[in-house]
Amino acid sequence: MRPKQITLSDIAQKLNVSTVTVSKALRDHPDISPETKKAVKKISEELGYSPNFMARNLSSRKSNMIGVVLPKIAQHFFSSIIEHIYDFAFANNYEIILTVSQENAERQVKHVQTLLSMRVDGMIISISQDTKDLEIFEIVKSRQIPLVFMDRIPDIDGVNKVRVDDYGGAYKAIEHAIKIGYKNIAHFSGNLDINIGRERLNGYKAALKDNGIKINPDWIVKGDFGEKSGYDSFMKLYHENKLPDLIFTVTYPVALGVYAAAQEVGMRIPDDIDVICFGDAMTQSFLSPPLSCINQPTKEIADNSMQVLLDNIHNKEDFQAKEIVIDTNLILRGTCIGNLSKTNSRKAKLTS
């Protein structure tokens, strides 16, 4: 048998006080005199008391837990986000219940249900790329559980949203590319059902248009947000002999796929084909050449999400849903930095 757990009343008995006194003493309730507190704490230490959160949460009707639903975790963007979320939660005495949908909408639904059953005080969600049905989120909303959508955000009103300026970031990158001389720019665009896919594509289009460059539909290659998608998209254009001079990818993993494909077919980056991506937040890029990108500040995203959520939790009655848009900035490293002459020479070679 599992050894009997020490409870409040065990401590109470030892001291000939009531369980209430012990309960309060342990939580540093001002009701209790310092001496009693000291005595209680001493005994509870000795006995190795460990409060039962289940019981505590049940009777206090709050859980001090925050549920998080992410689509993936073995990926720098999300694992970095989650580390910062943990840091924030830890500093504020909240527990994080992390669930991972693995980009699977059904699983996502189950996870949210579980979090509801756990009676988490709030949720932070980044939706899976195949999310179609939003009913479960409406349920969360109707239960009045504070909710923050982060980065990948569905079309729902009246909930908190924290994201980066996807449109502006994409626009900025393409504008830069044009400035250094690129005209033939493709976009590997990811899933357009998701805001980040849509907005980044829009930013790309707008930047081209505003600079008088015609949009070539062949160069907008739809896929998803993963490595394989980058690889496949590259190979598609390669075999159709339609490769552009520069590829702008919707995420960092997609760019990794491009690197792999380029290597496989013996094309060098950035000499034979150039790349820039949205996302990534590593201080150091270990790719060769180091990949330039539109940076997503993961700490800011995580901190803002947590802050809004906690504000919402502590101030439920009259809380106005917030939308926070975080600025991105272009980080130029070893790609997309103006080696156009080489690119042109490749094209000359190819077409000759």
Next chain:
Amino acid sequence: MRPKQITLSDIAQKLNVSTVTVSKALRDHPDISPETKKAVKKISEELGYSPNFMARNLSSRKSNMIGVVLPKIAQHFFSSIIEHIYDFAFANNYEIILTVSQENAERQVKHVQTLLSMRVDGMIISISQDTKDLEIFEIVKSRQIPLVFMDRIPDIDGVNKVRVDDYGGAYKAIEHAIKIGYKNIAHFSGNLDINIGRERLNGYKAALKDNGIKINPDWIVKGDFGEKSGYDSFMKLYHENKLPDLIFTVTYPVALGVYAAAQEVGMRIPDDIDVICFGDAMTQSFLSPPLSCINQPTKEIADNSMQVLLDNIHNKEDFQAKEIVIDTNLILRGTCIGNLSKTNSRKAKLTS
């Protein structure tokens, strides 16, 4: 106010049955007739009932939760492990409570205490690199909470352990390196207080010794398991002008640090200096050149850890603590594959 949560008795009232009946019906207890079950389920759907885990766990005295403590998560090895743990848990109807110590022993202690308070059914732990005090783990053990140490394992008897063959893996790698002609092999060794640091170093030493190569203390550089350590160690040897021909790093991040340092000082891998590392499990290496490594099969590690833990949970009375050692294999990619002649030419250049 938070809207009143639907409870068992709400459903019971609607149907004019007792809460017990509802409770049993919802859990498909054989006591209940099919018709009643159907009716109960129908109503509970309609009402949007969501069982309160707190209450359920409290009264049933089990939580269906497994606590996991990892040192880091924004790192491929751990994030991959955790994804597999989630998969396994999901398939077995367990919830995972993940905590991250950020390589901080104090935080680790707090996390374990929290997991105890949550009354998790079992724990999987990979210890932080600065772990000194093992008391908290002894407490878990004494409470008879099933426990699996994974990968990074402290010296405690009578608990489950799942790890790869660190010694054998290191030995295999060094033996290979010697076979292709290397004699000057350094080891960036990480923290020796932790089993993986110690064992990998031992494997390195043994392989050298068995092949008649003298161990050069200058070439055993202690550090930790992170990128910065790899960078610093490289720079130390570089400035002392003591770089070897090949560096064997204790982890993948340490190798990343080496890549960065080498790039910074303008040395090319593998021509000027060669590298191989322990760990990594990515199907595709995006480094250039692709890094060869001793592979740690994360899925096997995760699955074995979970399986042992569940066995232990379900069979608490007479469970013998298990130690599972998983084989590694050498994955050769673009480094450490026999380009010794070039290395020698570098040395010639350097010393001339």
Next chain:
DNA sequence: TTGAAAGCGCTAACAG
């Protein structure tokens, strides 16, 4: 096949 009684361990509200 169903239900009444009891209790999991804790805290909130109030009274002393």
Next chain:
DNA sequence: CTGTTAGCGCTTTCAA
């Protein structure tokens, strides 16, 4: 400052 009473929502006997 301390304690009594009641109950959080559920499950586990055990009796009907």
